[in-house]
Amino acid sequence: MSKQQPQQTGVVTRRDFLGAAAATGIVTAGAWPAIAQAAATPQRGGTLNWLVDPEPPLLTAAIQTAGPTRAIGPKINEGLLDFDFDWTPIPALATQWQVSPDGLEYVFTLRRGVKWHDGKPFGAADVAFSILYLKQNHPNGRGTYANVSEVTTPDSHTVRLKLTAPAPYLLRALAGNESPILPKHLFDGRDPLSNPAHNAPIGTGPFVFKEWVKGSHILLERNPDYWDAPRPYVDRIVVKFIADPAARAAALESGAVDLAGDSPIPLSDLERFRQLPHIRLETRGYDYAGDLNQIVFNLDNPYLKHLEVRQAIAHAIDKQAILKLIWYGYGEVASGPIIPAQRTFFDPGLPRYAHDLKKAEALLDQAGFARGADGVRFTLTNDFLPYGPNFRRGSEYIRQTLGRVGIRVNIRAQDFPTYIRRVYNDRDFDFANAWLGNSFDPTVGVQRLFWSKNFRKGVPFSNGSHYANEQVDAWFEQAAIEPDPAVRAQLFSRVQHQLVHDLPHLDLVAQKNVTVAHVRVQDATTSITGLRGSLSRVWLAPA
Secondary structure: OOOOOOOOOOOOOHHHHHOOOOOOOOOOOOOOOHHHHHOOOOOOOOEEEEEOOOOOOOOOOOOOOOHHHHHHHHHOOOOOEEEOOOOOEEEOOEEEEEEOOOOOEEEEEEOOOOEOOOOOEOOHHHHHHHHHHHHHHOOOHHHHOOOEEEEEEEEOOEEEEEEOOOOOOHHHHHOOOOOOOOOHHHHOOOOOOOOHHHOOOOOOOOEEEEEEEOOOEEEEEEOOOOOOOOOOOOOEEEEEOOOOHHHHHHHHHHOOOOEEOOOOOOHHHHHHHHOOOOEEEEOOOOOOOOOEEEEEEOOOOOOOOOHHHHHHHHHHOOHHHHHHHHOOOOEEEOOOOOOOOOOOOOOOOOOOOOOOHHHHHHHHHHOOOOOOOOOOOEEEEEEEOOOOHHHHHHHHHHHHHHHOOOEEEEEEOOOHHHHHHHHHHHOOOOEEEEEOOOOOOHHHHOHHHHOHHHOOOOOOOOOOOOOOOHHHHHHHHHHOOOOOHHHHHHHHHHHHHHHHHHOOEEEEEEEOOOEEEEOOEEOOOOOOOHHHOOOOOOEEOOO
16 A cells, blocks of 8 residues: 555544545635636745734644644644545655554554754654643643553554544544644653743744744744655745734735735625635635634623523524624524534534523523612623634624623723633633634534533633533543444534533634635645645745
8 A cells, every 4th residue: 555545454434433524615706817727837936924813822733722823833843644625634744544443543654754843853752742742731632632541652653542442533633733743852851831842843844933023923934854845835934913904904905915814804805805806715724623603601600600691691692693793694603512514413403592682681580680770780791802803893792782681791802812811721701702613523622612621720722611511521421432423423412402501602603714815825725724734735826
């Protein structure tokens, strides 16, 4: 068997371990302009100006799942695999992989001749160390690698994982933005939270970290020794940070910035941008993240610990209005914590909280929180995710609509690191307007948010609500080891129904994100990981 082809043993098939393939569509700004059609052969050279918002807290996605970190990190630190748009695995640092018929052993053959950016050889010891490091320190890794009991290295280019129970989602976890491979010589024995290698990373990827000027840019230069020659094609990537959404739109329109993802401009501008001849819009490359706009309730709050209060908030908020007014129709109303794009596990039959202000009022009265003389029952503070204008606008809508049922809402703005610290470390929040991805599988992207064992202060995007339900824990844990997709779907259906009832989160909109690019930018989105992949294939067509 060719070393470039995935390999599995026994009767185990790709479908068994990856589930049903997810069909992915494309939305563009009409027919591609002539510049994209004429230049079919990748060209070497040039600088790609890439806009990322907000500025990341770290540059390796080994202890963080923040979107900007997961976007920038894989250019430097790769994973074992990538995935095409049908979820078929693509070799990266691993060239072959075998899965035992019982799902309890994975063997990876690693790519030879790969070097870290500091010149040291890459090998099996790095992979073995990274898997265990992710298991201990990554927000998702505690669940993703929970069943991994032993990692051995029979030789310098072979890694064997032994599991105590099947992990039917594990192969999907091996992309660089989810499970980056780290250099053992820079991480072993060092404090994960203070290691400077998180901010000046050394990787095997197509681009080498050169500098980070806080508040301005990050400079990545072409790795001349990259294993996938002649890639990468561009000479350098300048990652730019522009906080103001109007300024981001102006930079993209003028050509000062070539590329930006995650709906970087005001959604109200998208239709106008769609008509610009030098701009292309793209919606592929986001299924791996599975973005979902949610309200995270702090269940330790004296008001929000009451189910009737959370139900009242759910009845007071009109999700259709949020989809239309805040997200301009780019998405779908969410009925639960698993989005429709997770076709195998999404339950379309979940109960819904109808928009009903009278019902909301009655529930608040039932909870014992009557209106005061000023009409106010109590006051809550809403912390919105500082990811562009839509989350703030969402908070303003929430303040307005909750005010109609007697809940006064104060909106608190802050930068991204402060938001993370407040919600996940200090727990100094009432409810947060958040963006939490389903990721590639509910065991990873959903379980982390509600599993009582994943309530971990200081770990971003873990169980921020402090939700604990033994039955939900048991269903999650059963689904995590169940190889039959149909049985897993039944378990996740039970989880969804219970979470919709208990409301630790209120799920609002499954977002449809948009990439905005100058037409000279080619092959930026070539896999299901989109701009959160390596960008090794991106190239710039001549003007």
